[in-house]
Amino acid sequence: MTPGDARMRVFDDALACEEARPVAFVPGAMDAHARHAHGLRAEGLLRALAIVEDSRVDEPEDHGPTELALHRMEAKLDLLTALVARLAQRDGHDPVQPLRWTARGAELVLPLVLAPGEEGGLRIQPSDWLPDPITLPARVLHATPASAGTQAVIAFDALSPTLEAALERHLFRIHRRAVAEAKRR
Secondary structure, eight states: OOOOHHHHHHHSSSOOOOEEEEEEEESSOOOHHHHHHHHHHHHHHHHHHHHHHHHHOOOOSSOOOOHHHHHHHHHHHHHHHHHHHHHHHOOOOOEEEEEEOOOOOEEEEEOOOOOTTOEEEEEOOOOOOOOOEEEEEEEEEEEEETTEEEEEEEEEOOOOOOHHHHHHHHHHHHHHHHHHHHOOO
């Protein structure tokens, strides 16, 4: 598959976000049970993030004292959640890598040698405030050697429709925040 074909499969007619995230590719095919378990966990985390992020008070200066107190409580809970998650995290942190991703896959430079067709999981931390990664079954569509490893186009493999929808909503929220941030500048 050419680089253009691989990018077209992952990015054509899809909302793409460019950002830097803790991310890693974990080589090795997943069996059906592992795919299902990772899918359920990823979908649950993405849905929970959506509920939390969509219910936040974004502009506390436009609200009264009750809303300000709620905003402070939310901020304290965010800090506490992040602290507990870091303390409970057993694995080391994945390196922060710039990537471009959609609900169908991603393009990024990975610090390992990969080959087209290689199966594995793309482990990515979807939220800055919650250091809890999800692992999405993936397959390398195209790989080019780079000075820092491999420039790879990776497609998510056999995601359930509900997980793909949750991922699309998550990426939409990222995109919406980026647009709002750009307008503030």
